[in-house]
Amino acid sequence: xxxxxxxxxxxxADVPASVEFYSGLLGMEPVMDHGWIVTLADPADPARQLSVxxxxxxxPVVPDVSIExxxxxxxxxxxxxxxxxxxxxxxxxxWGVRRFFVRDPDGHVVNILxxx
Numbered sequence: 001x002x003x004x005x006x007x008x009x010x011x012x013a014d015v016p017a018s019v020e021f022y023s024g025l026l027g028m029e030p031v032m033d034h035g036w037i038v039t040l041a042d043p044a045d046p047a048r049q050l051s052v053x054x055x056x057x058x059x060p061v062v063p064d065v066s067i068e069x070x071x072x073x074x075x076x077x078x079x080x081x082x083x084x085x086x087x088x089x090x091x092x093x094x095w096g097v098r099r100f101f102v103r104d105p106d107g108h109v110v111n112i113l114x115x116x
Contacts, residue, residue: 007050007068008050011062027042075100096115
């Protein structure tokens, strides 16, 4: 399994205000907007991203970080083999990702996802 991308996720009570703040402060631009979550990227390097979210559309919490991998099924099997707490089961989401949430030993919620 290979990690493709790591994106910090920030929970926000006011997503538009947070988008305006990070856009103004860092010059980041929206590259995905589902209303409840907006992902911003550096126009000079779109791999540098940050997401702000008011909630999660299908999971019980907003994750602390999202990590895209090339084999989400392998990552899920590994998490289960390690006995990690699965916060959100492996799910095919309507917006085109397959993902699950796992809690790390310090209590942080990690969204492990894959595209297509």
